[in-house]
Amino acid sequence: MTIAAALAELPTPCLVLDEARMRANIARLNAHLAPLNVTLRPHLKTLKSVEAARQVLKGGNGPATVSTLKEAEVFAQAGVKDIIYAVGIAPQKLPRVQVLRGAGCDLAVVLDTRAQAEAVAEASRASGEAIPALIEIDCDAHRAGLKPDDAEIVAIGRILVDGGAELRGVLTHSGGSYGAVGAEALADFAEQERAAIVAAAQTLRDAGLPCPVVSVGSTPTAHFARDLTGVTEVRAGVYVAQDLVMAGIGVCKPEDIALSVLGTVIGHQHERGWILVDAGWMAMSRDRGTASQSVDQGYGMVCDVEGNVIPDLIMVAANQEHGIIGLRPGSTATLPELAVGEKLRILPNHACATATEHDGYEVIPANGSTRLAHWPRFRGW
Amino acid sequence: MTIAAALAELPTPCLVLDEARMRANIARLNAHLAPLNVTLRPHLKTLKSVEAARQVLKGGNGPATVSTLKEAEVFAQAGVKDIIYAVGIAPQKLPRVQVLRGAGCDLAVVLDTRAQAEAVAEASRASGEAIPALIEIDCDAHRAGLKPDDAEIVAIGRILVDGGAELRGVLTHSGGSYGAVGAEALADFAEQERAAIVAAAQTLRDAGLPCPVVSVGSTPTAHFARDLTGVTEVRAGVYVAQDLVMAGIGVCKPEDIALSVLGTVIGHQHERGWILVDAGWMAMSRDRGTASQSVDQGYGMVCDVEGNVIPDLIMVAANQEHGIIGLRPGSTATLPELAVGEKLRILPNHACATATEHDGYEVIPANGSTRLAHWPRFRGW
Structure with a gap:
């Protein structure tokens, strides 16, 4: 047959999923990032498949990014041990975060308001176990996050640290890169993303606060970044499958989809x-x-x-x-x-x-x- | 609480589903159609819920319209006995149609090509049980179907009748009405839909072919039809929930959604x-x-x-x-x-x-x- x-x-x-194309897409981004001295933290929101996650994650167990707590729950159950839930946390969702952490998954949350930081600190104190949080940074006026020099970054960092939570670092996403076309423009967005997150990390460190994780990512910027100095990890999701939007801006060819x-x-x-x-x-x-x-x-x-x-x-x-x-x-x-x-x-x-x-x-x-x-x-x- | x-x-x-609003939407269309001497055959594709179907279907068991065989299977299992699968039949799907018919659901298919009619006739002969088919008519150049005076209507009708299938009638959908705004324009689309389907039925009858079912429908035209002479049944789906597109053309108010x-x-x-x-x-x-x-x-x-x-x-x-x-x-x-x-x-x-x-x-x-x-x-x- x-x-x-x-x-x-x-x-x-x-x-229909063409596994050979998927593997080539995975290999391509791994190869691009290898010399840039960063960890790839794949975003699992595109395929939402345990079988695909085993191929995209190193050793099958992380690090990973998710867009919903349902994803975190399914992938944690499948053995993934290191996850960032990369959508601003609603305080009502913290009990589910704590259940997953209690089950041995190092799940970190993302936030950009004092209200969220206070909720995370309070939940950490109540349980006696620090919930790790990353502060979201806005690199391109696209969505959520604080500007890299916003004084709120330090204020929120202090609420976390002083309140009993863990300040894990800073995170940004260059959603604006989806509107750029071609290698030069995409490399510019990657540099804008890098510069913003490095500046935000410096804002925290200048205030005497820790910032171990410096996380950037989008499929377009991940493929065209030339220098990631100061960045510790890169997130990308749709690259595993690719699509016509990515082909239209020059990230891939239709034959890669x-x-x-x-x-x-x-x-x-x-x-x-x-x-x-x-x-x-x-x-x-x-x-x-x-x-x-x-x-x-x-x-x-x-x-x-x-x-x-x-x-x-x-x-x-x-x-x-x-x-x-x-x-x-x-x-x-x-x-x-x-x-x-x-x-x-x-x-x-x-x-x-x-x-x-x-x-x-x-x-x-x-x-x-x-x-x-x-x-x-x-x-x- | x-x-x-x-x-x-x-x-x-x-x-979230507001059941009172849903019931009011159902009652409104029932009331509009009652004096027009037609049967309402609700389209169950919007909510895809057995609980909702029980409220929208008379006696809970039909008649109904569906957009997938999965819907037909679920609703037949729930007791619905009279269904039209209102998307042109792919020949490969006929075995599933026959299984449902064998289980006691009067499931009819829709078609507009000789190839489909031949496949339906062949499957009917092979099983010894006539599959009922409606010929799809194009009333507004929107999607599928034959023009009301197309000679293919008779040719397809004969393939069905002579080949051992059942010619159940004609069906059309005024998808174009979604682009009309206001009661007058929507009533015009309803009349265009009625005129097309009545003409198509006449095309069959003039050729000595049967046409018991004369089926029209879309949520906009169903609500604004003033005369449905010659039509036997009306199909509508989204009216149960309503939405902003319907509100935008004047079919409902946002408060009805x-x-x-x-x-x-x-x-x-x-x-x-x-x-x-x-x-x-x-x-x-x-x-x-x-x-x-x-x-x-x-x-x-x-x-x-x-x-x-x-x-x-x-x-x-x-x-x-x-x-x-x-x-x-x-x-x-x-x-x-x-x-x-x-x-x-x-x-x-x-x-x-x-x-x-x-x-x-x-x-x-x-x-x-x-x-x-x-x-x-x-x-x-």
Whole structure:
């Protein structure tokens, strides 16, 4: 049996993971960071798969980053021992953090307000066990965090230290890098991210406070950083899968994308040049991340069942369970003949958003076997 | 305990369903359609909940519409006996259709190509049991279906009848009505939908073919249809929950929306007028359906924990697990003071897309009890 034949037997739509591409993506970032003298702390929010985490984490047990406490709980249960929950902590969530820490997982939280620091300190005192916290720094006016020279950094650091918590360090995320294009611009964002976090660490140290961890990260900056002096660790997540948004800014090529949605042709509108498939936005997600890029990929770039890109063919529109496939606007290519029942694979705009629409991965094994594996995926909070 | 106190105990983000609003939405459409002499065949794709289906379906067992075979399987298992799977059938899915029919559910399929009709006829002959099929009609150049006067309608009808399948009728969906605004424009779309399907039914009957079912439907047209002569049934789905897209075109008011995402404040960017919550696009979905409407609601309209809209407050941007709340652009309102730990409820752009990000509903009971119920939700194909 061929891979195409094995895929053709799957009910559609479903989510396909090309393990060889995933491994190449993992190896690429490991190789880039090796000479930069930093630890990679992969973000596990994209695939939310224990099987994938075992491949991406050194020794299978960390360090790791997560975006939800559910992720922390599942990965801790699977043996991951060193986790940062990289979304500002809500005080009500601290009991769950403490349960995980009590079970032997070194789970650290992130915060940027006095209210959060006081809650973390209070929970630490109440339990007699210091909860480690990183102060979030804003490097590009993108989301959360304090500016690197904000006096609040020291105030919050003191609340943690004096209150019985642990000041683990500082953390930032260059979300703004997703809007940059090309190696030079991405390297500039990486340097901006580095400079901000190093300055914030200095702010703490100048005040006599500890700052052992200096954490940066985003997939674009991780791949294009040239110097990470002063940084101790780098976080990145979507690089494991890659996607069309990353391809659009030059982080990868479409051929690197490890995830695709398998769909079946269910009809045509010949006059309009449309091929209808049974993979709509429920399978692709509503993410239109390439809409603002120089090349809009619609709801995804279309490949044949073996994963080869079909020139200029994209999902031009999507309803809940219908995908409308057509030529890219302005294309002079010929619409391929695709009969009812034929299979297609669609590369996603945004791997994190597409993956969460599915409960598992149909895995094309890296070892060349044509026997597909199935990796479950979890979600929720 | 109050509802606000009961909600405050929930882990966030989570999905809240206001049962009283849901019941009012159900009653409203039932009342509108009662004098129009049609059967309502609710589409169960929005909530994907057996508990909700029992309230929306007459007698709890049908008729119903679904968008996936998984929905058909779950609802058939729960006792629903009359279902249309309203997405063009892929031939590979026919064995699952036959299993459900064999178990006593009158499941009908939809198609618009000879290839599909031949596959349905062949499967019918092979099993000795006629599979009922409706021919999909295109009323507004929106998606799938044949034009009402297309000769293919008769050709496909004959393939079904002569081949041993059952020609159950014709079906159309006015997806284009989502782009109309106001009662007059929506009534025009309803009439366009009616005229197309009645013409298609006549095409079949003129050829001596049967057409017992004449099915139309979309939430906008269902609410604004004034005359449904010649139509036997109306399908609608999102009306049960309603959402901001429906409010934006005048189908409902924001106060009718039964679904909201509960989130917790986790920080601020005071200089930028931002309140950060732990509900990002993973909880809201990436649906930006109001972006093309006259009022862009961002990722959702913000309410207090009791569900009262806070003037001009919307989710202006979203990352995976961060929602950025701020005033609507151009607003002169004052940003409310919301401390870390406070709860908010966010009304969704698109109920179907938001609901699928969650595995269940935290239900505020219609009976006035402050004891929340939990209704599970399923998904997948």
